[in-house]
């Protein structure tokens with residue numbers, strides 16, 4: 001069973017439900033690698049708004065989205081077409097589309113000067129109206145919520161929660177809209193909305209439209225479906241946090257096969273500062289930006305082709 005946790009009780013040490021919420025968080029983070037949260041500071045209405053904003057963009061004709069295509073622009077921000085990412089080398093590239101944005105680096109000149117793809121300036125399409133207002137506001141609010149959750153969960157598993165706080169002062173956090181059209185008629189057993197993978201970063205705060213689709217791999221084999229309505233979130237943990245905590249917190253594989261209904265999900269991949277050392281205590285240093293870029297190079301089809309040309 002994936003625990004469903006009162007977010008306020010988990011974050012607030014004075015809440016009467018704090019001890020219970022912490023215990024459930026330990027099960028979620030240390031055993032399963034997934035949990036869901038309710039009673040969050042992000043309203044259902046806000047999440048519905050964000051989802052409909054992405055939907056309006058994804059429904060634009062491909063020709064209009066092409067101007068923002070990461071494979072063309074080379075930026076780490078903007079649109080990823082169907083087939084632009086292959087998260088599992090033994091599966092075909094995913095049939096989802098994505099749109100990515102991140103930290104507003106224009107407000108952080110020293111970060112922009114680093115010239116790292118993880119701190120690329122955001123790219124905002126002209127349409128739909130409101131895109132460039134709705135998403136930055138959601139980004140700001142979810143980054144703050146994700147940090148509170150991460151510190152509380154780290155603390156619950158026996159790490160020093162406060163230690164993590166300043167490692168996220170300029171996070172390489174990436175906000176993504178995932179668009180799953182209905183499962184294509186041509187899809188084979190090697191085709192997925194998103195094939196089996198673990199997330200790369202620390203904590204993923206996933207909003208969905210409430211529909212089914214996401215499945216979590218069980219330790220003993222088999223898959224468990226997980227869903228959360230708008231305003232509630234699915235939380236899972238990525239490779240960096242698994243390394244950083246020496247597996248006190250686990251990164252669990254998951255996938256979306258897809259159904260005959262369109263589906264939108266909105267993960268915030270809460271990655272730390274570029275120079276955070278995410279190695280376990282006593283290990284050789286691993287810079288967060290190096291791990292992230294390595295995983296981008298392994299999954300984005302246009303980056304793979306650049307590193308490993310086919311002809």
Ligand SMILES: O=C(O)CCC(=O)C(=O)O
Nearest residue numbers: 178194199214256265267
């Ligand atoms: O769409 C979902 O529910 C999950 C998406 C996901 O796993 C991802 O984007 O990493």
Ligand SMILES: [Fe+2]
Nearest residue numbers: 197198199254
């Ligand atoms: Fe994922």
